[in-house]
Amino acid sequence: MIFVGGSVVDPSETRSSPSQAGDLLMALLEHPVLVSSSHSFKAIPERKFSVSEQAGSEGSTQSKCVYVFQREYATVDPELVDLVGTDEATTCVGIVIRNRKSGMISVAHMDSPTVVDGGLTQMLSLVHNHGFDVELDVHLIGGFDDSSPKQASHKTRSKRQEIWDGYSLPLCIKIIDALWRSRENFHIQTLCVLGHNTRRDSEGNGYPIFNGFLAETSTGRILPASFDRTTRCPEEIVRRIRVSVSYEDPSWDGRLLETYDTRTDQFKIAPCTWTMCQLHIAMTLQHLSDSEILRTCSTSPSAEAPDFLDNIRRCWDYLIHRPDWRETFPMKQPRVFKRTAGGWTRCTQGSPINHPTRVDYLVN
Numbered sequence: 001m002i003f004v005g006g007s008v009v010d011p012s013e014t015r016s017s018p019s020q021a022g023d024l025l026m027a028l029l030e031h032p033v034l035v036s037s038s039h040s041f042k043a044i045p046e047r048k049f050s051v052s053e054q055a056g057s058e059g060s061t062q063s064k065c066v067y068v069f070q071r072e073y074a075t076v077d078p079e080l081v082d083l084v085g086t087d088e089a090t091t092c093v094g095i096v097i098r099n100r101k102s103g104m105i106s107v108a109h110m111d112s113p114t115v116v117d118g119g120l121t122q123m124l125s126l127v128h129n130h131g132f133d134v135e136l137d138v139h140l141i142g143g144f145d146d147s148s149p150k151q152a153s154h155k156t157r158s159k160r161q162e163i164w165d166g167y168s169l170p171l172c173i174k175i176i177d178a179l180w181r182s183r184e185n186f187h188i189q190t191l192c193v194l195g196h197n198t199r200r201d202s203e204g205n206g207y208p209i210f211n212g213f214l215a216e217t218s219t220g221r222i223l224p225a226s227f228d229r230t231t232r233c234p235e236e237i238v239r240r241i242r243v244s245v246s247y248e249d250p251s252w253d254g255r256l257l258e259t260y261d262t263r264t265d266q267f268k269i270a271p272c273t274w275t276m277c278q279l280h281i282a283m284t285l286q287h288l289s290d291s292e293i294l295r296t297c298s299t300s301p302s303a304e305a306p307d308f309l310d311n312i313r314r315c316w317d318y319l320i321h322r323p324d325w326r327e328t329f330p331m332k333q334p335r336v337f338k339r340t341a342g343g344w345t346r347c348t349q350g351s352p353i354n355h356p357t358r359v360d361y362l363v364n
Contacts, residue, residue: 002180003187005033009180021177028176028191037189038196041141044223047214049085051230051343064339065214066107066260067232068094071243073108073119074260075126078217081265087212087226088308089142090300091167093175093193094213096139097186098220099127105217108256109142113174118254120178126262128184139190139215139222140175143168144208145198146300167299168194190222207303229307234267234337234344237318238328240311242272249273267337267344271329279323282316 002009002024009028028034049065066074068086076084084107086094092111098104106123110116128134146166172193179186198206214225229236239259246252249272261268285293290309294301297312322328329335337344 001182001185003185004028004031021173024180025173025176028188029194029196034188034191038192041190041192041222041224042209046210046224046226048228049214049225049231050228065231067227068107068109069232069239069243070109071111071115071246071257072239072259073106073123073256075104075106075123075262076217076260077262078103078105081217083214083216085212085214085225085227088305089211090208090303091143091146091171093140093142093168093171095175096215096222097123097127098137099129100135100137102129103217103220105215105220107215110171110175110256113171114254115256116174116178119256120182122256122258124184134184136184136186137220138179138186138188140172140188141190141192141197141210141213141222142208143172143193143197144303145195145206146303205302211305235269235335237314238269238335240315241274241318242269244315245272245274245278265339269335271332271334273325274319276323279319282319286313286316286320
């Protein structure tokens with residue numbers, strides 16, 4: 001069930017069809033309370049998150065942060081973690097669910113309607129404490145109006161026709177529909193998606209205003225944010241590759257990737273495999289031009305961040321130089337990382353491995 005401004009939202013008599021879910025989404029996008037919250041969110045300066053910025057002045061304490069990649073989710077305890085966030089979202093949508101009573105927060109970076117139902121179940125497993133009377137705050141940020149300029153300006157198109165254009169719209173519809181059909185009480189606080197998160201150039205091409213956010217666990221406050229490579233850790237490249245190969249792994253069908261252990265404040269990256277076919281694809285694609293890579297590998301080629309090409313090429317380079325996945329996951333064991341004063345340290349059999357440098361620089 002969905003609430004806005006303390007009142008339940010009643011979409012219509014029936015709510016099972018995609019068209020009804022689309023109508024509900026349209027109503028929420030036009031709701032005065034959510035329109036106002038989107039304006040307020042966009043007025044907050046974007047925080048550029050980096051290790052150097054976190055180091056701060058002498059004697060300052062570094063914030064404990066958990067970073068979520070595409071198709072991942074993490075549920076964090078405010079007693080163990082200060083900040084949790086994600087970025088690099090273009091057609092993807094970031095969702096925050098916070099238990100008002102316990103302060104537990106779950107953050108997911110959803111990239112497809114196929115992971116919404118299962119992903120929502122995963123997120124709620126540690127947030128609602130199995131009580132359906134709990135009140136949950138929800139924030140949705142990301143996705144943009146990625147329909148073509150011709151489609152966006154076509155005067156004869158109905159709202160329902162426009163709903164199914166692009167990648168962001170169907171994903172947002174599915175998320176809203178799943179929230180409404182759930183037994184929990186969801187209070188939508190922020191809905192900065194689609195038109196509310198779109199800017200256009202002189203030719204009418206759409207781009208997201210924001211690609212990411214941070215959630216402050218102590219207050220539940222959400223603010224626009226971007227991260228640099230040093231804070232997308234631990235195991236940036238391995239986790240990126242894991243996202244790619246998970247599409248061909250049936251064990252992850254309809255589910256978000258689990259990497260963070262809420263109870264121990266550790267990252268446990270389960271083993272994944274890559275095949276010779278995937279290696280061949282990496283070797284083939286690395287020779288493409290920038291524009292060809294964008295057209296082949298992105299759902300929004302004109303809206304990707306400046307480091308998109310570098311990130312994807314580093315993933316291909318890792319696969320080419322480590323064609324056997326068992327080199328990364330010996331004996332099919334997960335890669336476990338423990339939080340330390342200097343960042344994240346890899347552990348083996350429960351004990352830290354003594355590395356001379358930060359783990360987020362190990363795989364570059």
